[in-house]
Amino acid sequence: MVKRLVLAAVLVCLLAAPAGAREGAPRLTIFAAASLTEAFQRFDSAEAYSFAGSNTLAAQIKQGARVDVFASASPQYTQDLFRAGLVEKPVTFATNRLVLIVPKSNPAGLTSVYDLARKNVKLVVAAPAVPVGAYTRTVLRKLGLSSVLAKVVSQESDVKSVVGKVALGQADAGFVYVTDVKPVAGDVASIRIPAWAQPRVRYEIAVVRSSSQKAAARTWTTRVRGKTGQAALVRAGFGKP
Amino acid sequence: MNRSRFLAGGAAAVLLPTTLAPLARADVSEGDVAYANFAIACEFLMADYYARLLKAGLVHGSARSGATAARRNEVEHVKAFTTLLTDAGQSVPVADDFAFAWPAKTFRSLGAAAEAGATIEATVLGAYISAAVSISVESYRSLFARALADEARHLAVLTWVASGKPVGNSFPPALGLEEATNLVEPYLG
Numbered sequence: 140m141v142k143r144l145v146l147a148a149v150l151v152c153l154l155a156a157p158a159g160a161r162e163g164a165p166r167l168t169i170f171a172a173a174s175l176t177e178a179f180q181r182f183d184s185a186e187a188y189s190f191a192g193s194n195t196l197a198a199q200i201k202q203g204a205r206v207d208v209f210a211s212a213s214p215q216y217t218q219d220l221f222r223a224g225l226v227e228k229p230v231t232f233a234t235n236r237l238v239l240i241v242p243k244s245n246p247a248g249l250t251s252v253y254d255l256a257r258k259n260v261k262l263v264v265a266a267p268a269v270p271v272g273a274y275t276r277t278v279l280r281k282l283g284l285s286s287v288l289a290k291v292v293s294q295e296s297d298v299k300s301v302v303g304k305v306a307l308g309q310a311d312a313g314f315v316y317v318t319d320v321k322p323v324a325g326d327v328a329s330i331r332i333p334a335w336a337q338p339r340v341r342y343e344i345a346v347v348r349s350s351s352q353k354a355a356a357r358t359w360t361t362r363v364r365g366k367t368g369q370a371a372l373v374r375a376g377f378g379k380p
Numbered sequence: 381m382n383r384s385r386f387l388a389g390g391a392a393a394v395l396l397p398t399t400l401a402p403l404a405r406a407d408v409s410e411g412d413v414a415y416a417n418f419a420i421a422c423e424f425l426m427a428d429y430y431a432r433l434l435k436a437g438l439v440h441g442s443a444r445s446g447a448t449a450a451r452r453n454e455v456e457h458v459k460a461f462t463t464l465l466t467d468a469g470q471s472v473p474v475a476d477d478f479a480f481a482w483p484a485k486t487f488r489s490l491g492a493a494a495e496a497g498a499t500i501e502a503t504v505l506g507a508y509i510s511a512a513v514s515i516s517v518e519s520y521r522s523l524f525a526r527a528l529a530d531e532a533r534h535l536a537v538l539t540w541v542a543s544g545k546p547v548g549n550s551f552p553p554a555l556g557l558e559e560a561t562n563l564v565e566p567y568l569g
Contacts, residue, residue: 284410335418
């Protein structure tokens with residue numbers, strides 16, 4: 140009987156604890172690229188996240204925001220902060236690919252990325268300073284299709300805003316990460332971008348030097364790069380570093 | 381001429397040195413950059429193809445020498461097209477950027493391997509024909525023309541092995557980048 144009660148108590152504790160929670164420890168504050176929203180929350184729902192464009196988050200860290208960990212969709216921002224002495228040495232922990240999304244109803248009738256040049260479309264992209272915006276411009280340059288930027292009707296501050304505009308039918312197409320499609324699979328369809336035109340999308344993670352929980356932050360970044368973290372990222376569609 | 385003598389001839393042909401003249405540092409158009417990116421991906425793909433063909437032990441003797449030389453040709457083409465991108469100030473793809481996807485049965489028999497190789501070489505040839513007439517810088521046009529002549533030799537050998545008919549169209553079709561991409565994309569992963 141006692142054994143059963145102990146077992147039940149243990150089960151209750153296990154079920155009550157959020158996934159990945161560090162018992163008794165204050166929550167870490169994690170700044171992460173918007174494209175990591177679903178993957179990180181599923182990997183560890185116990186921490187305090189702020190998801191946005193990596194450029195915005197990097198600017199906030201520069202301005203002294205109290206953060207423990209920064210995960211960027213581009214090495215540009217982590218390396219910039221590292222050079223400024225604001226974060227510890229960044230490490231690559233995931234990769235990604237770009238895709239063109241269209242509303243499920245596909246009003247412009249797009250079937251190929253080349254259709255962007257042939258048809259009259261309303262295109263939405265992220266701003267050039269946002270990693271996905273920079274990657275979008277790289278893709279278009281590699282394809283010889285930079286001229287389609289003239290069809291851009293809106294430049295967004297992060298990838299989720301691009302997804303939202305297309306999912307709501309406010310644009311005919313938008314460039315996002317392949318990992319952004321799954322959560323809105325009922326609202327959008329994706330069009331493949333040729334492998335030879337893909338940019339090198341690398342995510343980097345770093346512990347912020349001003350963190351008051353450096354040890355816990357280092358442990359967390361190690362977990363992200365470890366077996367369970369990598370499994371969660373792969374499940375969300377990210378590539379391995 | 382029997383098949384092994386033809387393969388020996390093909391090997392000799394692809395072993396010819398392919399010295400490339402220095403490329404002009406000029407204004408490269410975005411279309412040129414697109415062709416160069418496509419070409420580098422395809423050349424990496426074909427280098428991988430010949431490496432796998434050799435590893436699978438499907439070719440022997442002079443045919444093995446030919447496949448080895450063809451692989452070297454593809455690597456040299458990569459270097460040349462890389463120069464084009466460097467001249468244009470563009471980032472250069474590396475082999476690790478691609479995860480090539482070969483159908484499971486591709487390297488189980490010489491016939492299947494030759495068929496897959498011929499499909500890709502024919503596509504590359506078609507795209508290079510388009511590049512050779514549309515690239516904006518003359519030295520780059522010449523580069524594509526010389527590479528396509530080399531790929532045509534590879535294609536002839538592979539077609540001979542796959543179908544026994546090395547000689548095909550008087551005028552092989554030119555392929556636009558979109559069409560060529562659709563044909564090779566399943567292999568590029």
